[in-house]
Amino acid sequence: MSQFLKAIGLFAAAFVSSVAVLSLAAISDPLPPDTTYRPLPTRPFSAVKADDEAQKQQVMQRQASLLNRRYDMSDRPIAGVMMSGGRKAVPGGVRVKLQSGTTWENLAEMSPDEIRQRSLLPEGFLPLPHVKQATGGQVIPDRQIDDIRRQEARDLRRFDVNFDLPDHLTPEFPPPIFLTTQPHLGDVSRGQLLTIKNFYEVMNGIITPVQMEGLRLLLTPFPQEEFNQTEDRKVAEQSTGITCLDCHANFHTNAAFHLTPDVRPQAARFRLDSTSLRGVFNQQIHGSKRSLRSIEDFTEFEQRTAYFNGDHVSATRKGVHLPDRTNQVAMMAQMQNIIDFPPAPKLDAFGRLDRARATEQELAGEQVFFGKGRCNECHVAQTSFMDNNMHDLKLERFYQVGHTFNDFVTLPDGPIKTFTLRGIKDSPPYLHDGRLMTLADTVEFFNLVLGLRLTQPEKEALVAYMLAL
Amino acid sequence: MRSLAQGLAVATLFASPAFAQIGNPAGTEPDTRQSAPGIPAPHQTNAQDQLFAQQAVIGGMAEVALGKLADRKAHNRAVAEFAGVMIQDHGKANEKLASLAGSARIPLPNEPDAEHKAVHARLERLSGAQFDVAYLEAQVQDHQKTAQLLQWEINSGQDAQLQRFASETLPIVLRHLRMAQDLASQIAGQTPRELAPATTGMGHQDQPRRTR
Numbered sequence: 001m002s003q004f005l006k007a008i009g010l011f012a013a014a015f016v017s018s019v020a021v022l023s024l025a026a027i028s029d030p031l032p033p034d035t036t037y038r039p040l041p042t043r044p045f046s047a048v049k050a051d052d053e054a055q056k057q058q059v060m061q062r063q064a065s066l067l068n069r070r071y072d073m074s075d076r077p078i079a080g081v082m083m084s085g086g087r088k089a090v091p092g093g094v095r096v097k098l099q100s101g102t103t104w105e106n107l108a109e110m111s112p113d114e115i116r117q118r119s120l121l122p123e124g125f126l127p128l129p130h131v132k133q134a135t136g137g138q139v140i141p142d143r144q145i146d147d148i149r150r151q152e153a154r155d156l157r158r159f160d161v162n163f164d165l166p167d168h169l170t171p172e173f174p175p176p177i178f179l180t181t182q183p184h185l186g187d188v189s190r191g192q193l194l195t196i197k198n199f200y201e202v203m204n205g206i207i208t209p210v211q212m213e214g215l216r217l218l219l220t221p222f223p224q225e226e227f228n229q230t231e232d233r234k235v236a237e238q239s240t241g242i243t244c245l246d247c248h249a250n251f252h253t254n255a256a257f258h259l260t261p262d263v264r265p266q267a268a269r270f271r272l273d274s275t276s277l278r279g280v281f282n283q284q285i286h287g288s289k290r291s292l293r294s295i296e297d298f299t300e301f302e303q304r305t306a307y308f309n310g311d312h313v314s315a316t317r318k319g320v321h322l323p324d325r326t327n328q329v330a331m332m333a334q335m336q337n338i339i340d341f342p343p344a345p346k347l348d349a350f351g352r353l354d355r356a357r358a359t360e361q362e363l364a365g366e367q368v369f370f371g372k373g374r375c376n377e378c379h380v381a382q383t384s385f386m387d388n389n390m391h392d393l394k395l396e397r398f399y400q401v402g403h404t405f406n407d408f409v410t411l412p413d414g415p416i417k418t419f420t421l422r423g424i425k426d427s428p429p430y431l432h433d434g435r436l437m438t439l440a441d442t443v444e445f446f447n448l449v450l451g452l453r454l455t456q457p458e459k460e461a462l463v464a465y466m467l468a469l
Numbered sequence: 470m471r472s473l474a475q476g477l478a479v480a481t482l483f484a485s486p487a488f489a490q491i492g493n494p495a496g497t498e499p500d501t502r503q504s505a506p507g508i509p510a511p512h513q514t515n516a517q518d519q520l521f522a523q524q525a526v527i528g529g530m531a532e533v534a535l536g537k538l539a540d541r542k543a544h545n546r547a548v549a550e551f552a553g554v555m556i557q558d559h560g561k562a563n564e565k566l567a568s569l570a571g572s573a574r575i576p577l578p579n580e581p582d583a584e585h586k587a588v589h590a591r592l593e594r595l596s597g598a599q600f601d602v603a604y605l606e607a608q609v610q611d612h613q614k615t616a617q618l619l620q621w622e623i624n625s626g627q628d629a630q631l632q633r634f635a636s637e638t639l640p641i642v643l644r645h646l647r648m649a650q651d652l653a654s655q656i657a658g659q660t661p662r663e664l665a666p667a668t669t670g671m672g673h674q675d676q677p678r679r680t681r
Contacts (some may be wrong), residue, residue, distance in 0.1 A: 031617055042498060042515070047499075048494045051497065051506065054505070054506030054508075055491055134496075160494075265617060265624065266621075266625070267624040403636075404639065407490055
């Protein structure tokens with residue numbers, strides 16, 4: 001230690017004697033290159049794979065421990081409420097666990113400062129870590145992996161991690177598909193997962209040639225950061241890659257997740273829960289953070305972002321697919337633009353409840369939504385329950401920033417896009433990172449964050465209302 | 470002002486360290502000895518750990534040296550108090566880091582880099598309110614860079630103790646950053662830019678020093 005103190009002394013002396021006149025900019029070193037860029041692997045594939053496999057059990061245990069500390073993960077559906085395809089019950093109840101000594105009511109009475117100072121924010125309200133933050137990348141749920149293996153003999157199973165949420169807290173699989181161009185047909189999926197092997201048979205006669213070509217491209221595997229042919233992959237065999245609909249299953253979502261491409265360093269990249277593409281025709285901004293202004297931009301740029309984490313340098317090495325903007329991108333966009341929301345028979349043309357069809361509780365919930373709850377100020381009913389804007393909820397008022405959970409650094413979210421609430425019962429988990437497991441959780445979250453002080457009947461009415469959207 | 474050690478205890482409680490860091494084996498050095506399959510033995514470092522320790526020590530030493538300069542030259546009393554916090558917190562962090570680096574046999578620099586020499590020289594020439602503004606500006610910049618550097622180590626390093634040090638230090642560095650930003654705003658006559666100013670954060674550890 002004395003050597004170290006001597007070093008400080010030398011250091012200070014050097015300061016005093018320094019007569020540097022150069023401008024700071026000219027001599028300031030940048031941070032290390034891999035704070036921004038993806039580093040190349042340091043060892044052979046087989047050595048990395050062996051270590052990854054050895055770590056896997058510990059990785060999954062650590063994540064399960066975090067999830068069980070934060071949430072009640074049990075299988076408790078809402079009685080009699082199914083998702084739109086009728087194949088899965090909607091999970092119910094508040095799942096976020098309170099810190100000991102608090103109730104939702106007394107928490108709502110406290111100021112953000114008090115909650116932060118006493119560390120009383122329920123941990124489940126914090127950003128949710130990726131199952132293996134240091135590696136990150138796309139993680140696909142088992143049902144999708146199994147169906148793709150069966151239909152295409154393509155392997156989506158990672159050797160380093162598994163999907164971390166139980167099946168009952170994810171969307172129904174495969175999700176139904178509703179088309180704006182064929183509303184009279186209802187679900188056109190035939191209960192199948194659309195793949196490169198079956199799409200033509202399922203969709204011929206229903207969509208146009210241009211849409212068909214767009215669909216083919218959306219179902220074609222292309223190299224991706226974890227699924228590719230190089231030693232820098234997380235799947236056992238050299239892989240032909242990933243398709244757009246491997247995550248956006250049947251143009252909805254299967255709750256596959258990855259890390260935001262928009263933030264560095266790696267430890268700060270927050271988790272992203274795959275968003276549904278239903279109703280994307282009415283959406284003016286795309287991506288939680290990027291606010292891309294068209295579905296064409298989104299489709300084109302996802303090859304840089306969802307596929308390669310916003311690192312075009314790594315993409316170039318692994319074989320990036322850059323779809324032709326005026327031809328392929330346009331067709332992919334046209335296919336996505338006919339994907340409709342699921343039917344909501346209780347809503348009128350303005351997105352308001354039909355009084356003849358809605359229950360008393362749903363109507364009460366609508367009143368809260370447009371009144372005390374202030375939900376409608378961003379989730380505007382007339383524009384498919386979104387406002388095509390990004391908003392910053394400033395959750396960091398309630399917690400001390402910079403703490404690390406499972407190698408993920410908890411930092412302010414900043415502005416995030418308003419997501420639609422149409423068909424919302426079909427897409428647990430909730431928020432951009434999937435940190436909330438049920439709609440009841442979202443009500444408690446916004447009750448606290450917006451300082452709404454809703455009563456228990458008001459909270460329950462809001463959930464009932466959202467189930468009708 | 471709570472000591473750094475106490476601050477670290479709070480951080481550790483909050484982060485529930487039941488499980489160690491788990492890195493990406495793709496970034497492990499080929500000569501790494503393992504204590505279990507996939508788990509680097511203690512003090513087994515990769516290039517990122519080594520560079521992190523060296524960069525963090527340069528930054529930490531500069532914080533102390535600049536803090537001493539500011540303690541002597543600050544015009545505004547609050548700036549001098551902030552400098553006192555920097556001397557205390559970074560002094561302790563430097564000792565811990567030096568000890569961890571020693572255990573891992575990472576050679577540490579014993580003289581400043583050109584960047585910090587230049588900052589020090591520039592600040593030496595300033596006085597009064599001009600000094601305060603320039604000192605805080607340099608502090609904001611340095612803490613911004615340090616925050617990113619710590620995050621980098623948390624995911625890219627392989628020495629669990631150095632990674633834990635980075636995890637435990639990051640909230641403190643972010644708090645310093647906010648303190649510097651709030652002070653700079655205060656001196657410029659602006660309202661703090663955030664809803665949750667650092668000075669009303671987690672108990673005493675957020676409070677600036679009251680005495681000079």
